[in-house]
Amino acid sequence: MKPGSQYSIRRQCRLAGISRSVIYSEPAAETETNLTLMRLIDEQYLRHPEFGYPRMTDWLRDQGYQVKHKRAARLMRLMGIQAITPGPHTSKPAPEHKIYPYLLRGMDIDRVGLVWSTDITYIPMQFGFMYLAAVID
Structure with missing residues (x-):
């Protein structure tokens, strides 16, 4: 039993409904x-986010790697990436969402600071990542 714990590992695992072997195992x-x-895959996905695992598999094979589609799919799933494709009925608004009016219609934009916009994006780096934020005037 760990110091400061009221329950043994066996009891804690039983309460959580998991096997004790899960506590001691380490992922490969x-x-x-x-x-x-x-x-x-990450580098190619940044260039072509529309690539799913079949096209990614073909690209990896073109690069000289012996890869089957199941391996490419598993690695992409592990990395949490999938092809960017439009979903069904993407232009139909949900009935419960409020529709905001376009506030710039008919507006004469004749000076600096009158209208501005922002954007933020994720940029992968060699050792990690960074965010780039832009304010457009």
Whole structure:
């Protein structure tokens, strides 16, 4: 029993409904080949976010890697990326959402600071990532 804990590991696992082996197991690390493939997939996904696992598999094969579509799909799922495709009925507003009027219609924009906009994006770097925020006047 851990110091400061009222319940034994066995009791805690039973209460949580999990096996004790889950507590002591460590996930297997990805191989160097998979890490290389993941880096390539990430870089290609940034250039072509419309690529799903079939096109990503073809691209990796063109690069000289022997990859099956199941492996590419698993790595993309592990990385949390999927192809950007329009969903069904994307231009139909939800009935419960308020529709805001376009406030710039008919407005004469003749000086600085009258209208502005912002945007933010994620930029991957060699060792991590950064965010870029822009204010457009």
